[in-house]
Amino acid sequence: MENKTLDKVTNFAMKIAKPMNKFASIDGVKAVTIGLMNAMPLTMIGSIFILLFVFSTPGQMGIENFALFPFLAGFAPKFLTVFLMTLNFLGFWCSLTIAQAYAELKQFDTKIAGIVGVLTFLLLATQGPVNGAISVGNFGATGLFVAMLGSVWMTKLYIFLDKKNIKLRLPSSVPSYVGKSFGAIVPMLLVAVVSWIIRSVLNLDLVALINLVLSPLVVNAENPFVYSLFGILGNLLWFCGLHGAALTSPITAPLTTLYLTENAAAKAAGTMILPHIWIPYTLGAALFVGGFWVLTVLLLTSKAKHLKAIGRVAALPIIFNVQEPLVFGLPLVFNGYLIIPWILSTVVNGLIAWYLSYFNIIGRGFVDPSWATPSFLTLPFSTGDIKSLMLIPICFTVGMIIWFPFFKAFEKAEMAKMDKS
Numbered sequence: 001m002e003n004k005t006l007d008k009v010t011n012f013a014m015k016i017a018k019p020m021n022k023f024a025s026i027d028g029v030k031a032v033t034i035g036l037m038n039a040m041p042l043t044m045i046g047s048i049f050i051l052l053f054v055f056s057t058p059g060q061m062g063i064e065n066f067a068l069f070p071f072l073a074g075f076a077p078k079f080l081t082v083f084l085m086t087l088n089f090l091g092f093w094c095s096l097t098i099a100q101a102y103a104e105l106k107q108f109d110t111k112i113a114g115i116v117g118v119l120t121f122l123l124l125a126t127q128g129p130v131n132g133a134i135s136v137g138n139f140g141a142t143g144l145f146v147a148m149l150g151s152v153w154m155t156k157l158y159i160f161l162d163k164k165n166i167k168l169r170l171p172s173s174v175p176s177y178v179g180k181s182f183g184a185i186v187p188m189l190l191v192a193v194v195s196w197i198i199r200s201v202l203n204l205d206l207v208a209l210i211n212l213v214l215s216p217l218v219v220n221a222e223n224p225f226v227y228s229l230f231g232i233l234g235n236l237l238w239f240c241g242l243h244g245a246a247l248t249s250p251i252t253a254p255l256t257t258l259y260l261t262e263n264a265a266a267k268a269a270g271t272m273i274l275p276h277i278w279i280p281y282t283l284g285a286a287l288f289v290g291g292f293w294v295l296t297v298l299l300l301t302s303k304a305k306h307l308k309a310i311g312r313v314a315a316l317p318i319i320f321n322v323q324e325p326l327v328f329g330l331p332l333v334f335n336g337y338l339i340i341p342w343i344l345s346t347v348v349n350g351l352i353a354w355y356l357s358y359f360n361i362i363g364r365g366f367v368d369p370s371w372a373t374p375s376f377l378t379l380p381f382s383t384g385d386i387k388s389l390m391l392i393p394i395c396f397t398v399g400m401i402i403w404f405p406f407f408k409a410f411e412k413a414e415m416a417k418m419d420k421s
Contacts, residue, residue, distance in 0.1 A: 046087025
C-alpha cells in the first residue's frame with residue numbers, strides 16, 4: 001500500500017517537473033535566472049545600506065523616536081545614496097547581467113552583449129531627453145521586465161546579425177581588437193535603430209505596456225494560496241531528487257525580486273507598512289526553522305545511532321540553511337514516512353509567517369540577506385523588526401508537533417531494519 005502511494009506521489013511530481021524543467025531550460029529563461037543571480041551582490045549591497053538607513057533613523061523600526069544606531073543619524077540620508085545606485089537601479093544593472101548571461105549560454109562575447117543590453121535598456125526604458133535630462137524613473141523595479149525582455153531579444157538579434165556576417169570587415173592586417181570594435185558597429189547600430197523605432201518613432205512605452213499586461217499576475221500571484229502552492233511544488237520536486245528551488249525560481253524570482261525592490265523603495269520613502277509580503281528569505285527563514293531545524297533536533301535526540309550521526313553531520317550546515325545533507329543524506333528523497341510532515345510544515349508555517357505579516361504583527365521584508373544567513377539573523381535583518389523573531393519559537397513548536405509522530409514512525413522502521421541486519 002505504501003509503495004503504491006509513494007509511486008503516485010513520485011509520478012505526480014515527475015509530471016509537474018517535466019514542463020517546469022522544459023520552461024527552465026529555455027535559454028532566455030535561463031539567462032534571466034542567471035542574470036538576476038549575478039545581480040545579487042548589488043541587491044545585497046543596497047540592502048545593507050537601506051538597513052543602515054532604517055537602523056539610524058528614529059521611528060523607522062516601528063518604535064516611536066527609537067533608532068538602533070542613533071550615533072549614525074547624521075549619515076542616514078547619505079546611506080540612501082548607495083541604495084539608490086544599486087537596488088533602486090536594479091532594472092539597469094539586470095539589463096547588463098542578463099545580456100551577458102544569454103551571450104555566455106550562446107558562447108558569444110559577453111562584453112559586447114553587456115553593452116547591447118545596457119544600450120537597449122536605455123533606449124527602451126527612458127522617455128527621451130526632457131529639458132536636456134534623461135529620467136531614471138524606470139531604472140528600478142518598474143523597468144525590470146523590460147530589462148529581461150530587451151536584453152534577451154536584442155542580444156539574440158545582435159548574435160544573429162554577427163553570425164550572418166552583417167558587419168564591417170577589415171583586412172586581416174588590422175589588429176584583431178580594432179577589427180572587433182569596427183565589426184560591432186553595424187549590428188549594434190541595427191540594434192539601436194530597432195530599439196529607437198520601438199520607443200521613439202512608434203512611441204511604444206514598453207515599461208507601461210508590460211506592467212499593464214503583467215499587473216494581474218503581479219497583483220494576484222501574491223496571495224497565500226499561490227505561495228503555498230509553490231512551497232508544495234518545491235518540496236515534491238525535492239522529494240523526487242530534483243532541485244525544487246532551481247525549477248520553481250524561473251517563475252517566482254522575477255516576481256519576488258520586483259516585490260523586494262518595491263518594498264525597499266517604500267521603506268526608503270518612509271512608508272511604515274510595506275506593500276508586499278512575499279519576500280523569499282523572510283518567509284523562508286520561518287520554513288527552515290519549522291522544517292529542517294526541527295528535523296535536525298529530532299535526529300540528534302533519536303534512539304537510532306545512525307540517525308543521530310546524520311543529525312550531527314547536518315547540524316552546522318542547517319544553521320546556515322544548507323539542506324542537502326538532510327535531503328540526500330537522510331535521505332528525504334523518496335522517503336514515504338517524511339513527505340507528509342515536510343509538505344504540511346511548509347504550508348502551515350508559511351501561512352503563519354504570511355498572516356503575521358499580513359496583519360502587521362511583524363514587519364515585512366525589504367532587505368535581501370544572503371541565503372546562508374541563519375534564520376535568527378535573517379528575520380530581524382530582512383524586516384528591520386525585532387518582533388519578527390517571534391516566528392522562531394512559534395514555527396519550531398508547530399513544526400515539532402507536525403514532524404514528531406511521523407519521525408517516530410520512521411525511526412521505528414529504521415531501528416527494525418537495523419535489528420534485522
